[in-house]
Amino acid sequence: GGSKADAAALWYVLLGKVGLLCNLYKGELGGVNNNYYKFFRNDFEIEKNRRTAMKNGAALISKKRFHLAAAFLIMGRDI
DSSP: OHHEEEEHHHHHHTTTTTHHHHHHHHSTTTTTGHHHHHHHSTTTTSHHHHHHHHHHHHHHTTOOOOHHHHHHHHHTTOO
């Protein structure tokens, strides 16, 4: 399962195209209320946001959503 944006998230993060990823999520169900849209718009220079990214990345691993988990962990700088 998952959305088109979920499937592309890792690649957009690796390419440094997080703004484009936000636009993909914005175009999906929920628009600007989409939780992933809100998440990827965060400033990851802020330690709190990096910790949140790492926590959510670990949760996604437990759900076997590995590509999306990798995108979260990269945003959290936990490679």
